[in-house]
Amino acid sequence: MAEGSTYPEPQGRDQGRLDTGIPHIARVYDYWLGGKDNYAVDREVAEKVIATGNPVTHNVRANRAFLGRAVHYLAAEAGIRQFLDLGTGLPSADNTHEVAQRVDPQARIVYADNDPIVLVHARALLTGSPSGATTYIHADVRDTEKILLEARSTLDFDQxxxxxxxxxxxxxxxxxxxxxxxxxxxxxxxxxxxxxxxQPAADINGLAMARTGAVMDRLMPAKITYRTRDQVARFFEGTELLEPGLVPAPSWRPAPGADTAPRSVWAGVGRKP
Structure with a gap:
């Protein structure tokens, strides 16, 4: 297995083309997170969602913070040294490999996303520790066969x-x-x-989320689906949910004194028995 960071060129039907005239969810999220890797069409969508009164910036930041806490728990307490991060999005602070490799520099991480701008930034920013591995697969997450096959060159699926x-x-x-x-x-x-x-919730601050969904459906090329807690719970079938279960993102093992006001994001961590 190769060490360091690798980012192969996308091939065939996964070969992406950057179209700055069409909004993309990864770049819209980047704007909400305060990033600069977005274009006018992305900012237009983002601002129209904000105008609905939905505290969307709080939601996406709560989601990002959950990611950091979950990865730290998995690396520091559960002893996990391999991560397959699907739907990576644009690099931000405390990416999965950064959190995991702070715990153990030998941790191995595979990212997968299908936005060409994510690929560009992955090459520049998603660099791992010399002793570990950080790789990127340019693929739609629905192409599980391709992702799982390519991930095996970095991750040991027997562990x-x-x-x-x-x-x-x-x-x-x-x-x-x-x-x-x-x-x-x-x-x-x-x-x-x-x-x-x-997963963004349909049943927390439901009216605001419905307004957001209407804007996104009108302006985004890809359909966005918010879900209830029961619907999100289905994704964890076959796993044992860790405490505190499936909860609003800020309530998943918050740091002492952290703001735990409910946000419209369901979050959880499950262990395969």
Missing amino acids: PIAVVMAGLMHCIPDEDDPAGLVATVLSEVVSGSYLALS
């Missing part, structure tokens, strides 16, 4: 792996069987592996 799906599943509509996608990935990892997953 536990943490599958990370933070802020991803709302990009997978029901007709694409999101629960089946999660189940397929989990079927390939061994007992003692984990799933860390978060």
